[in-house]
Amino acid sequence: MSHFICPVCRTGLLKTEKTYVCENRHSFDIAKQGYVNLLLSSGKGKTHGDDREMISSREDFLNRGFYDELSREVSRLAEKYCPDGGVVLDAGCGECKYTCDARKFLKASGKRADLIGVDISKEALRYAARRTREIELAVASVADIPVADGSVDVMINIFAPFEAAEFSRVLKKGGAIIRVYPLEKHLWELKELVYETPYENPVSDMAEAGFEIAEQLSVRYMMEFKSNEDILSLFKMTPYYYRTSENDRRKLDSAESLSCRAEFGITVYKK
Numbered sequence: 001m002s003h004f005i006c007p008v009c010r011t012g013l014l015k016t017e018k019t020y021v022c023e024n025r026h027s028f029d030i031a032k033q034g035y036v037n038l039l040l041s042s043g044k045g046k047t048h049g050d051d052r053e054m055i056s057s058r059e060d061f062l063n064r065g066f067y068d069e070l071s072r073e074v075s076r077l078a079e080k081y082c083p084d085g086g087v088v089l090d091a092g093c094g095e096c097k098y099t100c101d102a103r104k105f106l107k108a109s110g111k112r113a114d115l116i117g118v119d120i121s122k123e124a125l126r127y128a129a130r131r132t133r134e135i136e137l138a139v140a141s142v143a144d145i146p147v148a149d150g151s152v153d154v155m156i157n158i159f160a161p162f163e164a165a166e167f168s169r170v171l172k173k174g175g176a177i178i179r180v181y182p183l184e185k186h187l188w189e190l191k192e193l194v195y196e197t198p199y200e201n202p203v204s205d206m207a208e209a210g211f212e213i214a215e216q217l218s219v220r221y222m223m224e225f226k227s228n229e230d231i232l233s234l235f236k237m238t239p240y241y242y243r244t245s246e247n248d249r250r251k252l253d254s255a256e257s258l259s260c261r262a263e264f265g266i267t268v269y270k271k
């Protein structure tokens with residue numbers, strides 16, 4: 001059986017070569033890239049979540065290694081909270097950079113685990129499926145995750161919407177969520193280059209009803225960008241790129257090097 005359930009009748013899904021099918025014969029084709037679309041038909045034709053340009057920019061940036069330090073920390077925490085034989089679900093997985101790294105880390109540490117990823121963007125899962133065939137992937141919303149109640153040991157949630165009630169439903173009792181978000185001065189020097197008056201990111205105490213905070217930590221380091229191409233690769237994967245006027249974008253044209261801080265907050269919740 002798959003870890004996914006049927007979005008129509010919520011019974012288990014069996015994965016066959018080309019489809020996922022439930023006992024009531026609802027069936028969902030596996031795309032040739034290897035993911036399944038479990039969004040119900042009303043949502044299927046539309047484009048959801050990040051589009052191709054955002055995703056290929058993020059993929060390009062992440063492949064340059066600038067967020068590897070964050071990824072190592074996420075992998076370490078996934079291993080810490082995942083029991084042997086556990087299930088790890090990345091909610092809003094994007095191209096699965098962090099999920100993939102966590103899988104390798106768990107494997108290297110001798111722990112067996114099944115990894116699954118959901119994202120509302122089909123395009124993201126196309127990239128994710130190219131990265132790996134070892135993670136089960138479904139197009140779905142984090143507000144309605146197609147897995148059974150209490151079936152997940154660890155959730156990963158990185159720069160993606162957090163749906164407390166739904167995450168609580170899918171987590172086992174004692175299960176953990178590793179949530180990552182930008183801290184106040186994340187990418188500050190990039191903002192200084194582009195904007196007259198850069199603003200800090202708002203950060204709350206991260207408390208969420210129904211969860212206790214098991215630990216909170218930060219990952220802070222300087223990223224050294226040594227070419228205009230690297231700087232543009234960073235800029236294009238941020239939301240600022242899409243919100244910035246042509247005039248402000250131009251300010252980066254002549255930048256050949258940049259020291260820019262990365263500052264991530266990580267909150268681990270326990271159910």
Ligand SMILES: C[S@@+](CC[C@H](N)C(=O)[O-])C[C@H]1O[C@@H](n2cnc3c(N)ncnc32)[C@H](O)[C@@H]1O
Nearest residue numbers: 049050092093094119120121141142158159160
């Ligand atoms: C900033 S990206 C982060 C992706 C990935 N976690 C990473 O850090 O590389 C946010 C992701 O959340 C997805 N997303 C946005 N709203 C969503 C929703 N309601 N359900 C599932 N995914 C969603 C987007 O498609 C996008 O891939």
Ligand SMILES: [Zn+2]
Nearest residue numbers: 006009022026
């Ligand atoms: Zn069904």
